[in-house]
Amino acid sequence: MRVALGDSTDDFSLLVRLLLLGDRLDADAVGRVLPVADCPDLLVVEGAEVRCPVEVAPHGDDECDWWVVSDRTDVHGRPQRTDHVLGVGGASTTLAQLTIRRPVQSALDIGTGCGVQTLHLSRHATQLTATDVVPRALRLAATTFALSGIQADLVDSDLVDAVADRTFDLVVSNPPFVVAPAPRFAYRDGGRDGDDMSRLAVRAAASVLAEGGVAQLLVNWLHLRGEDWHDRVASWVTDLGCDAWLVQRDVQEPADYVGTWSRDAGDYDESAAVQWLSWFRQRRVDAIGFGWVLLRRAQGPHRIAVEEMAQPVDQPLGGDYASWLDRVGWLRHRSDQALLGTALLAAPQVRHDVTGDRGDGGWLPLAQALRLDGGLRWSLPCDDPTAALVAGCDGTTALRTLVAVLAPAIGRPEAEAAEAVCGTVRGLIDRGILLPP
DSSP states (O other): OHHHHTTOOSHHHHHIIIIISOOOEEHHHHHTTSOGGGOTTTOEEETTEEEOSEEEEEEEOSSOEEEEEEEOOOTTSOOSSTTOOOOSOHHHHHHHHHSOOOOEEEEEEETOTTSHHHHHHTTTEEEEEEEESOHHHHHHHHHHHHHHTOOOEEEEOSTTGGGTTOOEEEEEEOOOBOOOSSOOOTTTBOOSSTTHHHHHHHHHHHHTEEEEEEEEEEEEEEEETTSOHHHHHHTTTTTSSEEEEEEEEEEEOHHHHHHHHHHHTTOOOHHHHHHHHHHHHHTTEEEEEEEEEEEEEOOSSOOEEEEEOOSOOOSOOHHHHHHHHHHHHHHTTOOHHHHHTOOOEEOTTEEEEEEEEEETTEEEEEEEEEEESSTTOOEEEOOHHHHHHHHHOBSSSOHHHHHHHHHHHHTOOHHHHHHHHHHHHHHHHHHTSEEOO
16 A cells, blocks of 8 residues: 555545554644544644554445444554454455345444444444443444444443343344454454353344344354264254354364464464364364354244355345345245245246266266356255256246146156145245245
8 A cells, every 4th residue: 555655645645644554644744634633532643743543444335435443453463452453354244245234223233343334234224232342342433433424322231231121123243253262352252161152142142133133143163073063053043032044154173273363363372372272172172163143033933044055155145145034934834735826936046057977879967956146056956857847937837737747747646746846845945946926
């Protein structure tokens, strides 16, 4: 950035040097573009010079432009204090792109940090609440909101303790989910035992959901030797009275995980890393998963899904998440008879892939799949009857009619074929291959 600025001395270059790069600048020069005396939370006067001890960075989306205030790292990229307030990073951007952006009355940002999730919530939520247990985070978030023209209720709270008597239509959280033997930096280390920070954040978010309310979080969970991680993570959510979708997007072995977060601090300490790995071994930790969590307060029966999603996806996915909830709600009380009377539609993005091998008589089909060419990009293995069924879902033909055509082709009685087709179709609707009318 300094190279791009060169020797420029115009007002824009001055602001970039002051607010983004943290340079010390002449007080008179700064005074020509900013009311220095009116910015005590941002600017520090030191003799004839002015500096900005925090970073003030532009941030926005397709509709809005904001300012985000966070702490600067040192010249080596290291946090300079244990209560360091992180700016916009990869995790916060991921959560913002995952969040469902439908209009809501009330929204809560748990562990707001620099306040970036609340900025995005301001686009579609009428009442904004943000909590944090770190006093410095609350101060910097307040400055973020003031500079961005956002009105939000900032609450000093560990998770949702101080707002437990309220309910919200949308809850988001990027908690300090790193699993470590001892907390070091407030923005990443929750100070709970094992992955309890993530478990407690998920359950806290669910506890303040209004009926129909949605919660979305980023978390870590442990893969423990001798336990199925799917069952372990499912136990976090099965008693919450919510639909729940927990997706593992990445998994690291302990050595890789420790290396990643040791380097995050900018001062890799081999002795500390060895102790961290020993701590994992004592707890039978085979791996650490990074996951996306989606919850919705709803009447049962609830859809609980814990699974891996290894394929590339197309962010933003908020719309895809919203559609999944719509489809789950549509299927909830839909009997097979009702399903058979419905004219379903193959998703516009669905593709039929066939893999073949060259043989003496030409191409020999080996496998086929139904694939979504966008969004979550699911790819589901299929057979000829399933491919034909999806091809016939044109939005006007009842599923019952398609079953009547397929049953003789697969050599099964129509009633038996209908039962099998309904089970398959429910899975295809869940994945978004087929859409309700």
